Amino acid sequence: MTVPEVDQSVAAEAAPAPVGGVLEGVQVSCWFGARKVLEGVDIKMDAGVVTALIGPSGCGKSTFLRTLNRMHELVPIATLAGSVLLDGHDIYGAGLRLTEVRRRIGMVFQKPNPFPAMTIADNVAAGLRLTGRKVRDRDDLVETSLRRAGLWNEVRNRLGAPAGGLSGGQQQRLCIARSLAVSPDVLLMDEPCSALDPTSTRRIEETILELKDQVTIVIVTHNMQQAQRVSQHCAFFLAAEDEPGRVIEQGPTEQIFSDPHDPRTADYVNGRFG
Numbered sequence: 001m002t003v004p005e006v007d008q009s010v011a012a013e014a015a016p017a018p019v020g021g022v023l024e025g026v027q028v029s030c031w032f033g034a035r036k037v038l039e040g041v042d043i044k045m046d047a048g049v050v051t052a053l054i055g056p057s058g059c060g061k062s063t064f065l066r067t068l069n070r071m072h073e074l075v076p077i078a079t080l081a082g083s084v085l086l087d088g089h090d091i092y093g094a095g096l097r098l099t100e101v102r103r104r105i106g107m108v109f110q111k112p113n114p115f116p117a118m119t120i121a122d123n124v125a126a127g128l129r130l131t132g133r134k135v136r137d138r139d140d141l142v143e144t145s146l147r148r149a150g151l152w153n154e155v156r157n158r159l160g161a162p163a164g165g166l167s168g169g170q171q172q173r174l175c176i177a178r179s180l181a182v183s184p185d186v187l188l189m190d191e192p193c194s195a196l197d198p199t200s201t202r203r204i205e206e207t208i209l210e211l212k213d214q215v216t217i218v219i220v221t222h223n224m225q226q227a228q229r230v231s232q233h234c235a236f237f238l239a240a241e242d243e244p245g246r247v248i249e250q251g252p253t254e255q256i257f258s259d260p261h262d263p264r265t266a267d268y269v270n271g272r273f274g
């Protein structure tokens with residue numbers, strides 16, 4: 001029996017275009033007080049692509065991530081140069097309000113941070129209140145968001161129970177659902193699995209891959225296997241002694257891991273330091 005060939009052009013046409021924002025850091029430099037910690041970072045984070053930020057501790061990955069939804073400025077001594085564009089509009093410019101920036105560019109943190117005494121359903125809807133959004137069918141939004149975060153089947157019968165009763169991995173997926181409920185264009189994830197066991201980690205990674213074409217994802221990770229499993233674009237950050245961090249190399253994840261151009265990238269991805 002012959003196996004029919006797949007017409008790639010038809011398959012490509014049939015696949016829906018990825019949804020999500022295009023986020024671009026342009027010559028981003030950061031300071032804490034007089035200390036410069038990041039130098040001239042240029043990274044384009046495309047829709048339909050998971051971008052991984054990798055590099056040893058202290059090289060500025062989280063700082064860069066926090067510039068991407070204006071969380072960097074929450075630190076009183078923090079300053080920034082350069083620009084961050086969301087679909088071509090500067091998120092630091094006058095045209096975009098801060099609440100709109102934070103709605104369109106969500107963040108998931110290292111440690112799951114649901115409101116523990118609040119119900120599971122209320123946690124999902126909490127972002128609506130914070131961003132001043134109204135929805136016609138709250139129950140539908142709760143279900144859709146939990147489904148997108150891969151948590152629905154596990155919690156559908158206890159939506160009124162407190163979120164504090166969920167496992168760590170479930171709490172992290174609840175936080176992802178809470179972020180998704182306000183329809184962000186971009187989801188920033190700062191080591192989202194570092195507090196989780198391997199099974200929960202795999203579940204989050206599956207969720208990331210399921211969401212890839214629905215929202216642009218940028219993830220900071222120390223786990224090289226994770227970067228390879230979930231990302232398609234990868235940027236390697238490094239800070240030399242007493243120097244600010246910078247991007248040494250970036251490109252398709254496969255190339256960064258199999259054929260890095262810079263010997264420092266090769267040393268890092270092969271575990272020779274960091």
Ligand SMILES: Nc1ncnc2c1ncn2[C@@H]1O[C@H](COP(=O)(O)OP(=O)(O)OP(=O)(O)O)[C@@H](O)[C@H]1O
Pocket residue numbers: 032037055056057058059060061062063064075
């Ligand atoms: N709130 C802050 N005040 C002063 N310095 C800070 C602050 N946050 C970060 N830094 C400094 O900025 C530099 C970059 O830190 P950052 O957390 O961005 O690095 P990182 O690559 O994300 O590290 P890790 O992988 O350990 O999280 C470090 O030298 C750090 O000490």
